Amino acid sequence: MxxxxxxxxxxxxxxxxxxxxxxxxxxxxxxxxxxxxxxxxxxxxxxxxxxxxxxxxxxxxxxxxxxxxxxxxxxxxxxxxxxxDTPPNVTVERIGDVSALGDFVDEGRAREWVIRQFSHPQAILINRGKVTLDDVYRQVNDQRYMERTDDGTYIIRLPLAVRQDATLVMRDQTLRLSEERGAFIANDGWLFAIDSKIVGWREEADGPATFQEEGSFRPFYVGWGGSENFILGTTMANLGYLQSKSYGFTVAQYSEYDNAKLKRKAPHAWLIDSTFEDLYYGFYCYEAEDVAIVNNVYRDNIVYGIDPHDYSSGLIIANNEVYGTREKHGIIISREVNNSWIVGNRSYNNGLSGIVLDRQSSNNVVANNVSYDNQGDGIGLYESPDNLLxxxxxxxxxxxxxxxxxxxxxxxxxxxxxxxxxxxxxxxxxxxxxxxxxxxxxxxxxxxxxxxxxxxxxxxxxxxxxxxxxxxxxxxxxxxxxxxxxxxxxxxxxxxxxxxxxxxxxxxxxxxxxxxxxxxxxxxxxxxxx
Structure with missing residues (x-):
């Protein structure tokens, strides 16, 4: 033996x-x-x-x-x-003054999309209504920006933004986000992905946009302040890179400066019975509330599996399987993530620790988890008082x-x-x-x-x-x-x-x-x- x-x-x-x-x-x-x-x-x-x-x-x-x-x-x-159940309204417009896209054209980042689109950056805007991908495809009506393959798979070649009063519904569909053309999803309203696939796609290779290096653009998903994000029975794969709010799957409040004008509430998210793989961060949040991460699989993500961050509270991270994180921890909460529950998870074979509480994260319950075969600690508490294991x-x-x-x-x-x-x-x-x-x-x-x-x-x-x-x-x-x-x-x-x-x-x-x-x-x- x-x-x-x-x-x-x-x-x-x-x-x-x-x-x-x-x-x-x-x-x-x-x-x-x-x-x-x-x-x-x-x-x-x-x-x-x-x-x-x-x-x-x-x-x-x-x-x-x-x-x-x-x-x-x-x-x-x-x-x-x-x-x-209101009629859909979808347009293709220059990015301009769209709050959900502002972070990605400020501070020089617009150059990324100018190069990829060969013109002034544009986006697909879901402005109003309860909208399906079929509705988006019909109203965009341009193969340069959105294409449907013979098997019903969609590929988008522009950023897609769901505006504040709109709802995007994906059900039993596959959506590919073109890496070469700089596609990503920014949700400022409501998004439901049910029994679907959202995949970063490398068109030149006709395959998934697998991770290459941290600074190389890959498509991503972000839900902004006030947004409602529901991911159920869905696979999200090959997303994210090392840029602010572009980590893979992110829900984040707007900056203090922007939110002084927008006055949005904290973003919310339910991630249930889904799979997240080859994301730069499998999950990241900033000043989020009412986040439930339940019964998911996080496998082979790059830096972190599940990473709630910065002043989020009331989180439930339960019954997930987290393994194969390449660089760091399977599950980590960091910087005053308080009054939350990490319960019933299995975290194993991760690059550092299985579960970590970091930087003044307090009044949390870490219960009934199994953490094994990790390259760091099973459970680590770093500068985080008043917690129960x-x-x-x-x-x-x-x-x-x-x-x-x-x-x-x-x-x-x-x-x-x-x-x-x-x-x-x-x-x-x-x-x-x-x-x-x-x-x-x-x-x-x-x-x-x-x-x-x-x-x-x-x-x-x-x-x-x-x-x-x-x-x-x-x-x-x-x-x-x-x-x-x-x-x-x-x-x-x-x-x-x-x-x-x-x-x-x-x-x-x-x-x-x-x-x-x-x-x-x-x-x-x-x-x-x-």
Missing amino acids: KARETKWVLCLLITALILPMQGVAAGSAGDAQTVNAPPAIAPEIGDYGIEIKSGEDLYRPEPEIPDVSAYSRDAVEARLASRP WGNRVMNNLRNGIRVRNSSNVDVYHNVAVLNGTWGIYGQLKDLSATDRNFKEDFYDYEVSMRVVGGELVSNASGPLSTDNPAYIALYDVGMRFPRSEVGIHFEGVLGKYQMQIFDALRNQSRAVFIEPSAVVSGQVTQAEN
């Missing part, structure tokens, strides 16, 4: 031993010259104290998770039925099972970390002042603190658990079996100092351990009463 197969057999055996898991236990760019305040000096190991007492203070109920059955085919069809399984990741970096008040409840390349759980203090981070926008506290309750930390290469000098750490009912080290299960740092007391409390007494700086805990070891 090959070594990899042997490792997976061991993983399965260990997982079988510890699952089903126990129920609820009782008891970026910017001003590089702006620098953060120097980090506080972390306490020496000797400055800590330990308390051993009942675990009842660590009890918390299972988190409430939204019912994703609300995001269904029937619900999408109901939204579509609610749109007024519940019931996740992280297995065979190259680095840590769970990493908590510069993040405080993190609850790690009933998680299983098996066969990871370093620690099962790693609490890390890291000084970022030498980086190019904008610390006015991306501030952080040089602090780690967490409560680890329930679950199993099994056969991880460096050991079950390690943390740099924490503001506090609490442990209760944590299983730590099958050490891979010849020296057995061991801790380092402040945990190493109290290793025997920790093991005795957890294994022999079934009590909780609280370790804090000695200014908080009086005395080195206290056996507290019930």
Whole structure:
């Protein structure tokens, strides 16, 4: 049997031993010259104290998770039925003063379309009505701009914009976006893609516009502020490149300057039962709300699989399969993406980590996910306090099972970390002042603190658990079996100092351990009463 197969057999055996898991236990760019305040000096190991007492203070109920059955085919069809059935109005015009296209002709970007169209840039504008691709084709009525093949596939050779009061409906159709002619979709109104395909297309090769390099134009999709975007049972492929709002599939609020005039609400999107492949970013959003990403497949995307960003909130990322991301993370939320749920996903074989919370993303629930075979951590929290990790399984990741970096008040409840390349759980203090981070926008506290309750930390290469000098750490009912080290299960740092007391409390007494700086805990070891 090959070594990899042997490792997976061991993983399965260990997982079988510890699952089903126990129920609820009782008891970026910017001003590089702006620098953060120097980090506080972390306490020496000797400055800590330990308390051993009942675990009842660590009890918390299972988190409430939204019912994703609300995001269904029937619900999408109901939204579509609610749109007024008014006559279609489609024109081909110079891009001019069209809000949905403004970002792509400002700051020199218009040159891209002048070169590709050989003239002043034009676009297909869906101005009013509930419009199908057949309607668009009839009203454009020009093979130079839109063509239909014998099998009913459409190809467009201009940007296509859905204006604010219009609705575009695709059902059981294939739409190809010409790479050579600079086609893309910009939705400023309502768009429904149901059981369809939207594909970046390389006409010269008569094939998909597969990724070549980050700066090379590829068609893309963007839904702007106030837009409603519904993707159901649809494949989106071969889209996106490294340009603002051109990443692949994007929903984004207008800039603060533009929205002072436009006064649009946050964009919304439901992505359900669909497939996203070979996109530069499989999903990206900016200041979005009411986003549901449910039951999709994200495979072989370039930089990120799912990447909600910048001040988005109330997101549901549930029951997706995310794998094969080439460069970075399978799922990442970054820069104050708050009050959201990442639940029931499988994220594996990604270029870095499976799931990441980044840059002050707080009050999120990461629950019941499986993250394995990633080249980074299974789950990483970077500068993101006040989050809950519940019931996740992280297995065979190259680095840590769970990493908590510069993040405080993190609850790690009933998680299983098996066969990871370093620690099962790693609490890390890291000084970022030498980086190019904008610390006015991306501030952080040089602090780690967490409560680890329930679950199993099994056969991880460096050991079950390690943390740099924490503001506090609490442990209760944590299983730590099958050490891979010849020296057995061991801790380092402040945990190493109290290793025997920790093991005795957890294994022999079934009590909780609280370790804090000695200014908080009086005395080195206290056996507290019930």
